[in-house]
Every structure is written in C-alpha cells, then in structure tokens.
Amino acid sequence: MALVACNVAKTPPQAAAPTAKTEEIKPAAKGGIKKFKDVIGKDAVTDEGVFTIHRVGEKYYYQIPDSLLGRDFLWISRFASLPSGLGGGYVNAGSSVNEQMVEWQKWGEKILLKSKSYGSVAADSLPIYLSVKANNYQPTLYAFDIAALAPDSAGYVIDVTRFLSSDVKAFSGLDADMRKTYKVSRLDDTRSFIYSVKSFPLNLEVKQDFTYDAAEPPTNSATGTLSILMNQSMVLLPKVPMQPRINDYRVGYFTIRQLDYGSEALKADEKTYIRRWQLVPKDIAAYKRGELVEPIKPIVYYLDPATPEKLRPYIKAGVEQWQEAFETAGFKNAILAKYPPTPEEDPDFSPEDVRYSVIRYVASTTRNAVGPSVSDPRSGEIIESDIIWYHNHLRSYRNRYLLETGAANPGARTLDTPMEELGEMMKEVITHEVGHALGLPHNMKASAAYPTDSLRSGPFTQKYGIAATIMDYARYNYVAQPGDPGIRFVRQLGPYDHYAINWGYRYLPDAKSAEAEQPTLSGWINEKSGDPIYQFGSGSGGFDPSSQTEGVGDDVVKASTYGLNNLKVVAKNLYDWTAAQTNDYDDLEELNDELMGVWSRYIGHVVTNVGGVYENRLRPNQPGYKYEAVTANQQKASVDWLLAHAFTSPEWLHQAKISRNVHHASYVDGIRSLQARHLNNLLSPDRMARLMENEINDVPYTALTMVEQLQKGIWNEAYKETSIDIYRRNLQKAYLDRMQYLLNEKPTVSRNGTPVSVSQSDIRSIVRAELVQLQQQLKSSQNRFKDDLSRYHVQDALVRIERILTPKGE
Incomplete structure (x- = not known):
C-alpha cells in the first residue's frame, strides 16, 4: 500500500x-x-x-x-x-x-x-x-x-x-x-x-x-x-523516500508537515516529520551489539577553494566536532570535512553539484554565517547543505569577545585577538551552523540549564561549556568575574547535542515504520524528563525568561548583575584598549556603540521576568503544567533591579575621552532611546495581559502591582524632592508618552504577543488611576524643587498629564 x-x-x-x-x-x-x-x-x-x-x-x-x-x-x-x-x-x-x-x-x-x-x-x-x-x-x-x-x-x-x-x-x-x-x-x-x-x-x-x-x-x-x-x-529526489521519523516537540528539530486524510481519526491527521540526513550502518549486526559502526554514506562537507589557508583547520574542526555526538548515536566517522580537491584529484568537483555539500567562503562585508539545507518534502531527508561564512563575521566575534569577557579575560583586551582564540570562536560558529544543517534549530532554553554561579567555575565550564547546547545563542561567558581561575569563555558542544543527535539519528533496525519507532523515541525523552539539561525551547513568543537569546545561567537577574559589573570595567578601559593603541577613533566608536547594545541585552533579559511565563514542553502523562508564571518575588525583584540598573542615570557610561571623541551631541539622546525602549517593553499590552492573568493563577504580582512599583521608582524625586537630572527628566517624559499611548491610542499587540483588548481590560483603568495619583503628588511637590530645570520639568509634566487625562474633544 x-x-x-x-x-x-x-x-x-x-x-x-x-x-x-x-x-x-x-x-x-x-x-x-x-x-x-x-x-x-x-x-x-x-x-x-x-x-x-x-x-x-x-x-x-x-x-x-x-x-x-x-x-x-x-x-x-x-x-x-x-x-x-x-x-x-x-x-x-x-x-x-x-x-x-x-x-x-x-x-x-x-x-x-x-x-x-x-x-x-x-x-x-x-x-x-x-x-x-x-x-x-x-x-x-x-x-x-x-x-x-x-x-x-x-x-x-x-x-x-x-x-x-x-x-x-x-x-x-x-x-x-x-x-x-x-x-x-x-x-x-x-x-x-x-x-x-x-x-x-x-x-x-x-x-x-x-x-x-x-x-x-x-x-x-x-x-x-x-x-x-x-x-x-x-x-x-530519491525514487523511494527515506523512512521518516515522527517529530516530538519536546526535542528540537526542523520539520516538514503533511495532512493524512487516510487517518482513522475524525479529521485529517497532521503528521510532522523531522529533517535529518539518512545514516545507515554498514554492519547492522555490529551496530545492534553496541559497537561504533561507520555509515554506508557519511555526511561530507567540502571547504570552498576560496577559503583562506589559515582558517581551514578551524573550519574542518568545527564540522568534525559533531563526530562526538554521532558516536553517542552509534556511528563512527559519520560526518567529515574535506579540503577542496584539485582538478587532478576530482575533475568533476563543483560546489553547484548537489552531490557535494560545501562550506562557502563569501567575500562580503556581511557579518553573519548561515547553515541552510535542502530536504526531501516527502520524508524530511536532508539531501544537501551549503554552509555560508561571510568574510567579516569574525569581526563581530572579536568585538563581543572584548566587550563581554574583557573584564575577566586578559586575552580579550585587544583589537589584535590571537589567531588561536579567533580560530576557536570560528570553529564553534561553524559547529553551530552545521548543527542547523543537521536539522537542529536554536534551543534557547539550554542556556538556562546551568546554575549561574557554576559559570564562575573553571572545572565546570571546561567540562560542560557555558550552555547545554551549541545551538543556543550563548556565545560568551559574561558571568565569570575578574580573578575566577581557569574559565572557559567560548561556547562548545554540550550534553543536549549528544542527546538530540542520538534521538534523531540512532538507527532503529527493528522498526519498520515511523509509527513503530515512537515508543522507543518517547521512552528516551521520558528518561530525561525534569532534567533542565535536556529541555528544548525555541525562544519564540518572548515570554519565557528561561528561553532567551544571548543569555547564560538560570537566574537572569544574577547573570545580568555579573554582566553589568564586567561591562563597567570594560567601559572604563575601552579607550585604552582601542584608540590609545591604534591612534584612531573608528574602532572606539564601533565598540562603544556595541557596548550600549550589550548593556541593553542585559536589561532585556531581566525585563522578560516581569509578566514572564515558563514554557514546559510536556505530554499529558507527565506531571506539572505546560505554562507556569514566574513567582511574585522574582517579578518584584526584577523591577527593583531595573529601577536600580536600567532607569537610573548611567554615570559609569559617561567618559569624556569616549563620548567627546565619537560623537558631537548624541550621548544623552542615546541613553534616552535605550531606556525608553525597555520602559515601553515593560508597559506593553501583551505583558500587562500576562500580569493580569496572574490574578486568577494565585500569583500576587499583577499589572497594578507592577505599574505602582514602576511609577514610584521612576518618579522617586517627587517623593524625595531632590533635583531631577537630565537622564531622569527624559525618562519621565518617556513614561508619560507611554501612558498616553496606553490610555488614548489604539495599541497594537505584536504578532507573537499575548492577545488583549486594551479598551475592555483593566489596562486603561490602571493607567488612569496611576496618572491621577502622580498628578496629585507632583502638584504637592512642584514648588519644593530648588533648581529651575527640575521645577520647569514638573510643571510641564503636570500639563502633559492633564492633556492625557482630558484630551481634546472630550
């Protein structure tokens, strides 16, 4: 049939x-x-x-x-x-x-x-x-x-x-x-x-x-x-499709989908198959005995002839690092990297020939690398893959290495990063991109599998890396502090990678159909149930603080605190590590802009805790809930952290020898833009919808709690009656703009955001009530400010609040 x-x-x-x-x-x-x-x-x-x-x-x-x-x-x-x-x-x-x-x-x-x-x-x-x-x-x-x-x-x-x-x-x-x-x-x-x-x-x-x-x-x-x-x-495509492997959403794989109208169910049965290469052992009997066996047809990548000679060993090592994981699946020499053959060795070699998978080296200023593949839509079998490496990509890694690890890593405090260290970074990027070409998507949950403080341990990081998988966006260990000995700073293959490759690629000779494989495959997942090292999370939706890009460690507040401490050390030394060495401001300007981006990422990780919901990929026969809100104490502590580290005046960033040498007048507005972005993110309709949901889930931290805490912190000068500096004045104006947006406009919810009807929810009730309280507080304190700018700012704020509460036409 x-x-x-x-x-x-x-x-x-x-x-x-x-x-x-x-x-x-x-x-x-x-x-x-x-x-x-x-x-x-x-x-x-x-x-x-x-x-x-x-x-x-x-x-x-x-x-x-x-x-x-x-x-x-x-x-x-x-x-x-x-x-x-x-x-x-x-x-x-x-x-x-x-x-x-x-x-x-x-x-x-x-x-x-x-x-x-x-x-x-x-x-x-x-x-x-x-x-x-x-x-x-x-x-x-x-x-x-x-x-x-x-x-x-x-x-x-x-x-x-x-x-x-x-x-x-x-x-x-x-x-x-x-x-x-x-x-x-x-x-x-x-x-x-x-x-x-x-x-x-x-x-x-x-x-x-x-x-x-x-x-x-x-x-x-x-x-x-x-x-x-x-x-x-x-x-x-092959005349006879490969036997597919049915996807399980608890393990991360790229997939194809089919609707089977021949199903016995009362509707068309949606079948999802993983994308993977076909690996069959040469000696099935030896394979069944548990011996490592070579596949009949291994996965082979050829290096582009245009690849610089000095980079070739690192690219080859990046491909073949996956051999470790395939050995867990029972295969020896399952994946190989070969240098480009000469015309004499293979006159028919061409990167365009689908029989050859190639790591292409592209002369482009693009800072990126990608790992696409071509798969059979009937079965999910990967037919061919070309990894693309863009020439300028190592510059991005050099910059991030300096900014995120420079405080604790003396080797990163230079623009001339040693080739050995750059090569290690390149190797791991290639391993990551090859992972995509093997069928593995990003697993953003793996960076939260390790306790944050374990990343300060040399023995731990050298053995386990900085995340449970190479497929996370956890590029560098920014948690390790100055003086921590023997630290690994660059990511590497992790235990989840061995687990995922075994799950997707282990040959099951006795299973004659995709359905017959399922009990075995599901059993492997159940064995690891509850162990954070073997969990998968795509990071989509933006609501799960344990599944974020660029994060490391299981406590985002602690990790961001460590990261910020390091960043302050780097900011203090950035001029000496760049412009003082090159006698040029270009690198200083580029790195200073990227430093702001790093600070912004640390802030964003903590923002996700507020209104955060952990997604646990479970089956009904497993204990627990698929969705579990972040505890009230964690959410309150996160807002406290944001008020202390994101919404205060960042004096540590202002250094005349940097700011006055890289731009003529954009420093203050740059800070305003960054702070406003995260403030708007906190006060977004979809986040407030999740906070309102806490009310029925017995989590005593609601949208009202968050807005009360945030407003009192952002306007604390009105309670203490101290002068308001320029950063805070800008932030407070941004706060009023956001409240105006929520109260009087038609806010849109992001495509992946939590759905909410702003006008029919508590959002506008909360915004109006909090603005009225702020208005009363500012009226009572406006004449106590000693400096003119603080007083004028408060007077302006009162006018703005009145216009928000009673817009024209009402």
Whole structure:
C-alpha cells in the first residue's frame, strides 16, 4: 500500500493517457516535432547530466529522458547576487526565495512542468485517495512544445529559452511586496539574459541575470533599475523516500508537515516529520551489539577553494566536532570535512553539484554565517547543505569577545585577538551552523540549564561549556568575574547535542515504520524528563525568561548583575584598549556603540521576568503544567533591579575621552532611546495581559502591582524632592508618552504577543488611576524643587498629564 501525494498527475479530459514510449510520436516533416538532427545540429554545445542540455546559438534545449517523466524533483529558487538593501537588508546572496516540488509530464505533443505537493496525502488503496487527488489538482507552471525526439527515442527535446528568460512568478526572486515597494513595472528583455545553465548527475543549475524597470529601487535610485542574479536549482529526489521519523516537540528539530486524510481519526491527521540526513550502518549486526559502526554514506562537507589557508583547520574542526555526538548515536566517522580537491584529484568537483555539500567562503562585508539545507518534502531527508561564512563575521566575534569577557579575560583586551582564540570562536560558529544543517534549530532554553554561579567555575565550564547546547545563542561567558581561575569563555558542544543527535539519528533496525519507532523515541525523552539539561525551547513568543537569546545561567537577574559589573570595567578601559593603541577613533566608536547594545541585552533579559511565563514542553502523562508564571518575588525583584540598573542615570557610561571623541551631541539622546525602549517593553499590552492573568493563577504580582512599583521608582524625586537630572527628566517624559499611548491610542499587540483588548481590560483603568495619583503628588511637590530645570520639568509634566487625562474633544 503506497502513500501517494494528493496531486498525483491527472490526465486532462481531452488528452489520452500519457504514452509509455517516445516512439509513439512521429516526427513531423515540417513544423511541430522535428528530427533530432534538425534541432540539435553539429555546432551544439552539449552538457550531460540529470537532463542533457544543448546550447544552439542563443537557444537552450533540455533533453528529458522518458525515465524521469513523473519523477519527483525539488526546485529551489535562490538569490545568487542582489542589490544592497533588497528586502530591507534581511536578504543575502544565497537566501532561498522558494522551494517547491515539481514533476515533468507528457501530455499529447507537449511537456508540462507541474507543481506538486506532499502537504496532503492518502494511501492509494483507500477510497478517499480519489477525493484527495481530485480536490488538490496541481497547477501547470509552464507548457513546452516537444521540439524533437531524443536520438535513442527514449526522451524528448524541448526549447527552454523563453521559459528561462521570462519572469515566471513561481520562480521569481521578487515577490508581490517587493514589486510594490520598489515600483517594479516590467522585466526589461533587452537587459536580461540567461547567465549559465549546467547539468550534473542529480541536479540542474540555472543562473538568470534579470533587470527590471523600477521607479524606486533599493539602491542607485537615479537609474530606475533593479538587477538581480537568480539561481534555479532542480534536484532529483530519491525514487523511494527515506523512512521518516515522527517529530516530538519536546526535542528540537526542523520539520516538514503533511495532512493524512487516510487517518482513522475524525479529521485529517497532521503528521510532522523531522529533517535529518539518512545514516545507515554498514554492519547492522555490529551496530545492534553496541559497537561504533561507520555509515554506508557519511555526511561530507567540502571547504570552498576560496577559503583562506589559515582558517581551514578551524573550519574542518568545527564540522568534525559533531563526530562526538554521532558516536553517542552509534556511528563512527559519520560526518567529515574535506579540503577542496584539485582538478587532478576530482575533475568533476563543483560546489553547484548537489552531490557535494560545501562550506562557502563569501567575500562580503556581511557579518553573519548561515547553515541552510535542502530536504526531501516527502520524508524530511536532508539531501544537501551549503554552509555560508561571510568574510567579516569574525569581526563581530572579536568585538563581543572584548566587550563581554574583557573584564575577566586578559586575552580579550585587544583589537589584535590571537589567531588561536579567533580560530576557536570560528570553529564553534561553524559547529553551530552545521548543527542547523543537521536539522537542529536554536534551543534557547539550554542556556538556562546551568546554575549561574557554576559559570564562575573553571572545572565546570571546561567540562560542560557555558550552555547545554551549541545551538543556543550563548556565545560568551559574561558571568565569570575578574580573578575566577581557569574559565572557559567560548561556547562548545554540550550534553543536549549528544542527546538530540542520538534521538534523531540512532538507527532503529527493528522498526519498520515511523509509527513503530515512537515508543522507543518517547521512552528516551521520558528518561530525561525534569532534567533542565535536556529541555528544548525555541525562544519564540518572548515570554519565557528561561528561553532567551544571548543569555547564560538560570537566574537572569544574577547573570545580568555579573554582566553589568564586567561591562563597567570594560567601559572604563575601552579607550585604552582601542584608540590609545591604534591612534584612531573608528574602532572606539564601533565598540562603544556595541557596548550600549550589550548593556541593553542585559536589561532585556531581566525585563522578560516581569509578566514572564515558563514554557514546559510536556505530554499529558507527565506531571506539572505546560505554562507556569514566574513567582511574585522574582517579578518584584526584577523591577527593583531595573529601577536600580536600567532607569537610573548611567554615570559609569559617561567618559569624556569616549563620548567627546565619537560623537558631537548624541550621548544623552542615546541613553534616552535605550531606556525608553525597555520602559515601553515593560508597559506593553501583551505583558500587562500576562500580569493580569496572574490574578486568577494565585500569583500576587499583577499589572497594578507592577505599574505602582514602576511609577514610584521612576518618579522617586517627587517623593524625595531632590533635583531631577537630565537622564531622569527624559525618562519621565518617556513614561508619560507611554501612558498616553496606553490610555488614548489604539495599541497594537505584536504578532507573537499575548492577545488583549486594551479598551475592555483593566489596562486603561490602571493607567488612569496611576496618572491621577502622580498628578496629585507632583502638584504637592512642584514648588519644593530648588533648581529651575527640575521645577520647569514638573510643571510641564503636570500639563502633559492633564492633556492625557482630558484630551481634546472630550
């Protein structure tokens, strides 16, 4: 019994069933189907591969074998090159635009390129299969006339020149929003061309150089032109899909989804499979005995020939560090990194060949690295992966290393970080990106698995690292304090990585179906239940303080306190570690801006505690609740910390030799912007909704409690009647602006935020009542301030409050 995609080929009513043999079509003497030699002449340039490609003058032809009609292909559309700023700067060269399954069908004297989906399926032996097929008819993406028969009469030749030269929406790099944003009117045929077409044994690669007329392009606006280089990859998928592995949301894997209409449930059964490479032991009997066994086909990454020689050992080590985790899954030498072969060693080597996974080294100022992969949408099998490393990325790590560890780590106090230390950072970044290519998403909960103070222990950090997984955004140990001996400051592979790879990749030879694997897989998870080291959290939603980006340790208040103590040491020495050494202010300015960002991150981690809810990924047969609010004491302590460290005047940041050398007049406003951002985050509708929920969950810290505590702290000068400095005056104005927003405007809730109706909740009642109390307090104290600016500020605040409480029109 086969499980077949919903949109299996459906013969058009007016057409006969697809012919089985090419010979049934007779070449026409004139027009229509011609003889092969009349189309593909002696001057044709031919490239053999999955399809044979013929170039005749300026025309391109595909020769499609009969055996590949009806086969499943994966079509990936990517940007090969693009203008700066396209997509708001969130799109890079190599970014995938679209992935879709396609198949080539013959219909009469035409070859059709059809879209195909495995999103809805049913076994072909079930009656409902007919309905699934009929109600999910696949679109035709393009229709080609058959130009000629293949010489051996076992295939068809089609002219693809117009197709590859056209702006076909299904494969275009410009979506509807981009076309609207940049006011794209048309593809200019006179300035567009087919850049290259190459065929390999399992894939076909096309590059298209497209130029559009665009009234408002992202760059070079005077030209009215937008040019992109698109890469179209067509990959032949295995004839028999790999046995999939059913996802369990308690372990982190990238997934594919299907709707199975053949389910016995009273609805279509949604099945989710993990994305992973297929690893099968060479010796299954030895594997079952518990011996380490090599896979029949290991995962192999080749280094880009453009990779600098000095970096190659670190990249190779980053890939092969995963061998440790695969050994936990029973495999030896499961993943390998190889230096690029010479033409003599492998004349067929090409990074574009889907048989080769490559770590590409890109000459770009982008500070990033990514680990995309191509997977079979029928089973989740990862077919190929190209890790992308952008040249300038190490600069980001050098900067963060200095800022986050410089207080406790003498080796980080320089712009000339030793190559050995940079190499260790690069190795771990590569390991992280390869983790994505193995199917592992970010696990932001792993950084909260270790007690915060354990990160000050040399033996602990050297053995366990700074987070339970390399897949967390826990780059550096900013908790360790000056004088702590033997500390590891850079992340590394952790125990969760061994656990996740074993769960996803261990071969189960006795399980003949995905369903048969589930008892074993679920049992492994239950064995680790309750151990924070083996928990998974995506960090999405922004409400779980134990699942945050860039954090380390299980106590965010303690970790941020340690981090801030270190940052104050770095700020005091930043000039001496940069400008004093280089006799230049550029690095000082860059690092000073990033230092502000680090301070902001420490603040943000504590903000998440307020209205925070821990997400525990549990099944109903496990004890506890999926969602558990942060305790009242923790929330109150977090607001106290914010009032003391985020909303006070940061005198420690103001150093004349920095501020007066990197900008002429933006320091005060920079502080205002940062503090206002976190204040607005605290007073956001979705956070207040979670705080209001505390009232019914017996957590005695509510939205009213938070606003009372926050208001008294931000306006404490009104109670103490001390002068109000410029930072505090700006902060207090930001507070009034936010209250105005909550009371009189229509606040929007972020897409992933907690839903709340502001007008029908307690939010406006709380805001109005607190503003009235603040108004009374300011009236009673306004004349006691000795300095003019404090007095004028309070007078202005009273006017603002009155306008908020009684806006025009009421």
